[in-house]
Amino acid sequence: MLDSTLLTENHVQTVDFYSHLRQSDREAINRFLKLNNIQDTSQFFIFFDKFIQSNYLESYRESQNIMYALNRICMRVWKDPLSDNEILVLGDILNDYHQNLLGNYMEIFEEINVKLIDS
Numbered sequence: 162m163l164d165s166t167l168l169t170e171n172h173v174q175t176v177d178f179y180s181h182l183r184q185s186d187r188e189a190i191n192r193f194l195k196l197n198n199i200q201d202t203s204q205f206f207i208f209f210d211k212f213i214q215s216n217y218l219e220s221y222r223e224s225q226n227i228m229y230a231l232n233r234i235c236m237r238v239w240k241d242p243l244s245d246n247e248i249l250v251l252g253d254i255l256n257d258y259h260q261n262l263l264g265n266y267m268e269i270f271e272e273i274n275v276k277l278i279d280s
Contacts, residue, residue, distance in 0.1 A: 162259050165221040166266050175219050182213050224259065228252050 167173040187206070194202045220226040228251065236242045243251065 162227070162255065162262055163266060163269070164218065165224070165227055166259065166262055168218065168222050170263075170266075175216060178218065179213055179216060182209075224252075224256060228255060231255075 164173075168175065190205075190209075191202050194205055199205065220230075228248065231251065232243055232248060
């Protein structure tokens with residue numbers, strides 16, 4: 162929801178984000194993955210390239226896309242997926258949460274900034 166809010170309130174520009182990803186040092190990423198015991202990095206880079214190509218974060222602008230993504234995660238995690246009614250209820254909860262978030266979502270960045278300055 163925070164991603165969606167940052168996008169819809171124009172605090173983040175996906176064009177810039179994906180431009181930075183395209184310019185990332187793939188060899189440095191490869192070394193990092195191997196350093197963390199991921200020897201076959203090809204699967205990561207396949208996912209990474211598809212993520213960039215699909216401009217995936219742009220889909221977060223629409224609440225129904227967030228709901229779809231959450232439901233897909235639930236389908237992978239739980240034996241019994243959400244019912245149609247549960248999906249509607251979850252959608253209402255997310256919409257309410259999003260409305261509440263609009264009033265104070267920048268506070269999280271202020272809190273992080275204070276913690277970074279204090280450390």
